Amino acid sequence: MAKSEDPEKPGRIKQLRMIAQIIKQANPKGMPIVFLSAVATLAVIVVIGLVTGYLVYSIFLGILAAISVGLVVFGQLAQRAQYSILHGQTGAAAAVLQGMRGNWQVTPAIAVNRDQDLIHLVVGAPGVVLVSEGPGNRVAKMLAAEKKRVARVVLDVTIYDIQSGDGEGQVPISKLQRQIMKLPRNLKKPAVNEVKDRLRSLPKNMPMPKGPMPKGTRMPRGPKMR
Template sequence: MAFGRKKDKAPKAAKPGGGRGRQIIDAYKMTARVDKLLPLWLLLGLVVGFGVFFGITMLFLHPIIATIVGILFGILGLLFIFGQRVQKAAYTEIEGQPGAAAAALNTMKRGGWTVTPAVAVNKSQDVVHRAVGRPGIVLIGEGNSQRVDQLLEAERKRMNRFVQDVPVTTLVVGRGEGEIPLPKLIRFLQKLPKTIRGADVVEVNDRLRAVGDLMANVPIPKGPMPRNMRMPKGQNPKMR
């Protein structure tokens, strides 16, 4: 048995909730860096939330209860404004960067949407993403407007060939004329008219996955293709 050695101390357990608190602090710092009026917005949410519900509750309940209710709704108002400003700041940070539209589309967890990023890409890194939902198939392009228009048109024709009975909508993310700014992309998609049923959305996704697997499994011969060789029907390659 050794003497004179200090007993090693057990590592301290991490404080519960530290991760969430750190995330909130980081989100505040990131947002404040972009949004200089963030403290005023948060104060506005707190004051409006408190004032409205304090005034309503005072008509029916004791002032102490009205104060408690006002404080609770004031905090809710602050948190609501904070969430909105964080989201706007996040879009501002990534807007214009490659893949920004895909990052925004991946936040769509409600509404029955299925997002497939980068279904078409060219050498200049212009890209087309696909979203399938109740409005049908939506193709979202980002990059140079002229080049991405060609990508969108080629992908739209491909969708119409394989899924003929589903409407296909195309749009470009950007700040140019006729383009959809990144912060408004999700809201724009959610406001599109619903043209197909929820069950049809599942069927469309299954058909598109089957088409993707089929195209991925088509063997490509090595070397130059003989001039007299004819492709089997149904496997004619698409000219680009």
């Protein structure tokens, strides 16, 4: 018996329209840029075909290249739109971290102070990563305290700390995923799962911040090129 599709799950076309609307909201020139980049790619390849005498072949190749370039530009603008919407919101770093692909476990807001500064916990191949949100002079002590608390559970596993934000020495949310992906791969998958199991015994340190975390601002995933 065939499985019925989830009615709450948007179709691919609807998903692309949603992303296009978000791009348009963040940058009114975004979708024209996508269209022009695709058309320009097609035009260049067709001109090359006219010069070399392979017009029919160049049209076919140009259409494929135009679609590929359009999707790449579309994806880049979608990501920028996401960061633009998230910027300045409480929990923005958590929303970005939860969008990472791969074997990552993200626990938002394992520590919160009265100023609504946050510490998020990320577990993956590098080990444990603590990511803060808030001014550097306030979150430094929070990171140090959480590092000691987590170290009691994970023992000899490497613990990194990253301050997200726009201050000096901090990582903007637009570069946060890239910063974490650059960390060395210290653990294999079984060891990552073991660390995740250990951290389940870690007691909750602080209540969640007031107001909803910005999960609704996470971008729907676009089509993957094969």
